[in-house]
Amino acid sequence: MTDKSKKYWNPYFGGVMLGLLLLATFYITGRGLGASGAAKSATVAIVDKVAPAHAENATYYSKFISDDKNPMNQWLVFEVIGILAGALLSGALSSRLKFKVEHSPKITSRTRIIMAILGGIAFGFGSQMARGCTSGAALTGMATLSLAGFVSMMAIFGSGYVFAYFFRKFWI
Amino acid sequence: MMGPLIPLDIIDPAWNNVIAIIIGIAFGFILESSGFSSSRKLAGVFYGYDFTVLKVFFTAAITAAIGLYYFHFMGWIDASLVYINPMYVGPAIVGGIVMGLGFIMGGYCPGTCYTGVAIGKIDAIAYSFALMLGVFIYAEFYPLYEAFYKSGFMGNAMVFDSLGLTPAAFIMILIVVALGMFVAATQIQNKVKKVDY
């Protein structure tokens, strides 16, 4: 099977690049990177559009809805738009653009999609509870030497390792 | 010029969203180029066949932490204006555990899933919608755990304080631990059965 895609970066190089980007982000904006907040904003915006009365009454949504500001007008939403563009560019340059379901040969595409959905639901839920995801809480948190960052990182990866055994059939 | 530039009004905050896009582009490019658009590559850290996640994650955190520290003491940035994640003990741990489950099932986290979406991974696209569903479920049942969500507040607790270390000492220990992990990771990866993806 010919693989036209170019090789990935050396991970340490990628890490330094990412660290420098994070540093630049701190320097320019005073905040770090993130991603789950965009999913939250999108959800709030959708609920507000579809059922505005419910959104106003439910405690969790109402905090993020105000009369003069679109819930999608958030720093993280714009950042995620950038992520899509940047990844597209990288993928294009490296010939990695292709519609496909990436899955272990031991499971079917369908299984993979189902697991992706289940995983997404869980992660979406968890990211709200923990006030962040691996980018925002763990990575950025670690870079600022906050306790929250390290605890988040250990909780996420620790539990990942514990659960890995039970899901090994899906990956290896 | 002393940073952070926007909180100090050196750059007009109206540029904030534009800058967000630019930073996002760089973020997405770096992640994708490092291979984070592949769920099987990401999951490798849990099964020993690919430790890219570990290497990138810790290298990035250490680079940024050291950089921030140097910038602060050279007077290039006022670190007190940099956002520090607040610590809520219970929610951070419980949320983290649930996220770990989501990671091992879904093979992505939000940032990496968007890079997967950008290059056409259908499982990433499914994951991205499922994220919103997860947020929705959280919001709908919020009153059940609202008290828990607000519990365990420890302010801007710093990790070195909790361990009774100075920042420099902590970073040094972190560097040594990370280097040790990298060496171990390379050894493990060589011994584990290769996976093609």
Next chain:
Amino acid sequence: MNKTYVVLALVLVLLGAGLFYFQGKPYVMELQPKALLNDINENTRYVSVDELAERIINGDPSVQLIDVRDPYDFMDFALPGAENMPLPDMLLEEYIQMLDAYGKDFIFYSNGDIQANQAWVIAHRMEYKNLYVLKGGVNCWFETIIQPKAPVESEPQEAIDLYQFRLGARQYFTGGGADIETAAPVEGIEFTRKKKSSAVEGGC
């Protein structure tokens, strides 16, 4: 490949070691006690009830009143546009994040001004910006704006003007109750914004 990594690892360790040079300086800059004491003594944080009334009447959008009393007092009576940040809970995320709002002057107030000052010290130490204290608090508000004392005839014109202003302000805030004898209209009076660096006059 291996040699490169060893070199890079050494560079990293060296960078980390360099940090010890900066040992002893606090990592997160908080306002140092000396600077904090200086700011406390300078008294530039005070806003008088007159100035507050003027700004509210003029529709100044930058005013954000922060009521640091307990929620029951807040529900009983609050100044226009005030938000509640009970002093014992002020460090909770849901309250402290109020001070992140862009383009606002945050004016702490309480019944007197002791609690408002306490909140100001905490927030100022954490390097939040644009923080002020309403001198005299709610009590002074009532004594000055709602029930202004009429000046005696021997007092200078400024005192009389001030009194007229306060009557007008009372009218604005309570919508009625103007005295019949002193029904002079509150027009044509020059409102000059007091310079922020000057000490506040007129107190309770």
